[in-house]
Amino acid sequence: MDPGETQDPLLVPMRTTASQAVPFISTIIIVVLIARYLLRRHFNQLRLPPGPKGWPIIGNLLDLGRNPHLSLTEMAKKYGNVFHIRFSTDLCYVLNDYDSIKKAFSNDAFSGRIRGTIVDLFTKNYGLIMSDGELWKEHRRFALSTLRDLGMGKSWLQERILEEVELMLRTLEDQKSQPYDPEHLVTNSVSNIICAAVFGKRFNHDDQDFATLLRLLKQSLKRFGQASPIVLFPSLRFFPYFYQEYRRMKVEDKIFFDNMEKMIVEARKPLDIVHEEFTTDYVNAFEKEKHKQKESGKLDSTFDMRQLKTSVGNMFVAGTETSSNTLLMGLLHMVENPDILAKVQGEIDSVGGKGEMVRMEHRVRLPYVDACLLELMRIAAVAPLGVFHRTMENTTLNGYDLPKNTLVISNLYAVHHDPQLWKNPKKFDPTRFIDNAGNFVKSPYVIPFSLGKRACLGENLAQMEMFLFFTNLLHKFDLVVPQGTTVSSENVHVAVTVSPNPYKLIFRPRF
Ligand code: HEM
Numbered sequence: 001m002d003p004g005e006t007q008d009p010l011l012v013p014m015r016t017t018a019s020q021a022v023p024f025i026s027t028i029i030i031v032v033l034i035a036r037y038l039l040r041r042h043f044n045q046l047r048l049p050p051g052p053k054g055w056p057i058i059g060n061l062l063d064l065g066r067n068p069h070l071s072l073t074e075m076a077k078k079y080g081n082v083f084h085i086r087f088s089t090d091l092c093y094v095l096n097d098y099d100s101i102k103k104a105f106s107n108d109a110f111s112g113r114i115r116g117t118i119v120d121l122f123t124k125n126y127g128l129i130m131s132d133g134e135l136w137k138e139h140r141r142f143a144l145s146t147l148r149d150l151g152m153g154k155s156w157l158q159e160r161i162l163e164e165v166e167l168m169l170r171t172l173e174d175q176k177s178q179p180y181d182p183e184h185l186v187t188n189s190v191s192n193i194i195c196a197a198v199f200g201k202r203f204n205h206d207d208q209d210f211a212t213l214l215r216l217l218k219q220s221l222k223r224f225g226q227a228s229p230i231v232l233f234p235s236l237r238f239f240p241y242f243y244q245e246y247r248r249m250k251v252e253d254k255i256f257f258d259n260m261e262k263m264i265v266e267a268r269k270p271l272d273i274v275h276e277e278f279t280t281d282y283v284n285a286f287e288k289e290k291h292k293q294k295e296s297g298k299l300d301s302t303f304d305m306r307q308l309k310t311s312v313g314n315m316f317v318a319g320t321e322t323s324s325n326t327l328l329m330g331l332l333h334m335v336e337n338p339d340i341l342a343k344v345q346g347e348i349d350s351v352g353g354k355g356e357m358v359r360m361e362h363r364v365r366l367p368y369v370d371a372c373l374l375e376l377m378r379i380a381a382v383a384p385l386g387v388f389h390r391t392m393e394n395t396t397l398n399g400y401d402l403p404k405n406t407l408v409i410s411n412l413y414a415v416h417h418d419p420q421l422w423k424n425p426k427k428f429d430p431t432r433f434i435d436n437a438g439n440f441v442k443s444p445y446v447i448p449f450s451l452g453k454r455a456c457l458g459e460n461l462a463q464m465e466m467f468l469f470f471t472n473l474l475h476k477f478d479l480v481v482p483q484g485t486t487v488s489s490e491n492v493h494v495a496v497t498v499s500p501n502p503y504k505l506i507f508r509p510r511f
Contacts (some may be wrong), residue, residue: 003282020139023260028235029057036088046401049093050082054076059086067494069413072096076414082398087232090116092407096414098421098445104397104408105389111136112390116408118234118246122253127310128457129318129387135302137313142150142289144457146278150197158360160196161465164189165357167473172285172507179482179504182331186469187324193465194319198312199267200281208500209259220249221321223497243511260309282312319458321497322382323465326448328500329371329380330470332489333428335399335479337504340430344372345510354511358471361465367440371430374440377448379428379489382497384413386450407486412447421445428489473507480506 054060065071073096081097095101104110112132123130128139136242168189174256191214192202203210230242237246265285279285290303351362391409417425435441438460449456487503
């Protein structure tokens with residue numbers, strides 16, 4: 001247990017009796033109602049955009065349903081591109097168009113992260129994703145420069161990814177054209193790239209620590225789904241049903257971060273070696289910076305184990321499901337569109353001979369493949385609502401007032417499916433990004449990594465990963481739907497990310 005941390009009372013058996021619970025619940029309800037009344041008086045003086053009426057206490061939570069991005073897109077048709085909803089007493093703006101998201105997220109005032117949710121009890125706002133203010137600024141800067149030093153866009157990273165791709169191709173070949181669910185393989189391979197960047201090494205797919213890490217990662221994304229009741233209303237953990245859920249989350253969180261700490265300790269090199277070498281991985285770059293700050297006599301350094309393990313954990317959480325789900329959705333779109341797949345394979349064949357690996361250097365000669373990847377990121381919108389932001393001070397947007405601590409949701413899915421931007425948005429059509437001369441034309445309106453100050457810091461890594469996995473896989477294999485089965489890119493489930501439900505394909509070698 002960290003110094004100063006007290007044991008969480010919820011981890012000792014709960015012995016609340018009904019007679020204790022009634023006054024407790026009544027007090028909560030009275031406090032919420034008074035706060036609601038006072039806030040309403042305050043909000044009446046603000047210029048707010050339109051929005052649906054909410055229920056007492058829970059606000060609009062129930063309006064979000066199982067697919068919050070779809071519900072919010074529907075609401076935008078009624079209330080406009082910028083509208084407001086409420087979670088309990090919290091005011092929340094939903095931005096559904098490119099211009100509003102761009103304007104808001106390039107403003108420092110919008111760079112905070114949601115507070116008062118269950119996440120506070122776990123990460124305590126350390127790390128890269130849920131921190132804000134000075135802690136976030138310092139560590140985002142450090143993370144960006146470390147990832148750059150590690151060779152984003154240069155050969156070191158490409159070689160690590162290609163090693164992983166080769167192993168993946170071999171595993172697929174070993175299936176001997178039998179129906180195969182690629183989820184586990186793709187997730188492990190993608191996650192191993194983050195291992196290489198963070199720990200300087202890859203793990204065997206059957207390594208116990210690695211398997212535990214990936215299992216917990218999946219579960220935590222499911223449990224921490226951004227709009228789930230216990231996440232938004234942590235007080236629910238005092239009620240029996242949610243109490244069990246909370247206990248499970250707490251236990252899994254502990255195992256995840258204990259595991260992370262163990263892997264960090266194993267990856268650490270002696271300081272004299274770290275100082276001599278160029279940056280080899282995130283953990284040792286962090287240790288080097290920690291030592292530098294200590295030597296310079298900095299007393300309030302934030303380079304400690306808690307920050308390191310949360311940042312590293314964040315990179316796994318943010319980088320694994322997003323990239324693997326995009327690739328898994330990509331296979332489905334290819335198998336649903338055999339003409340497009342044939343064109344992609346034809347273009348790849350023109351730059352890479354049989355048995356040769358496709359490399360980043362080939363990319364400029366693959367405009368149709370580039371268009372396909374961009375179309376994939378548009379249509380899949382794997383992180384449909386990005387990560388929620390919070391205003392750090394009173395501010396305005398499009399003539400509306402946002403008091404400090406307003407929650408801001410960017411509906412990236414709505415931008416990617418906006419009929420004013422895209423003809424027939426549900427159709428997978430790479431030619432949207434091909435001009436008359438056959439060149440690839442990037443669109444600013446495809447924003448899977450979000451925009452502005454908090455945009456994804458793994459974008460370059462993700463782009464390289466997706467290009468190398470996608471092209472090499474389709475160069476080597478034809479995709480076939482097993483007889484008597486069907487697959488669909490619309491068969492998905494939604495937590496923080498959109499994931500395809502399990503499916504099997506036949507990976508038939510082309511040569
Ligand atoms: C297809 C792959 C990926 C997609 C679609 C994606 C998307 C996103 C989105 C939408 C955000 C939220 C931005 C915002 O708050 O406005 C984000 C944040 C983040 N992503 Fe990614 N991501 C991907 C891959 C990665 C990878 C590989 C890494 C690993 C380094 C990564 C690390 C992060 C981190 C650390 C943040 C938090 C940034 C901050 O709060 O300042 N992501 N990502």
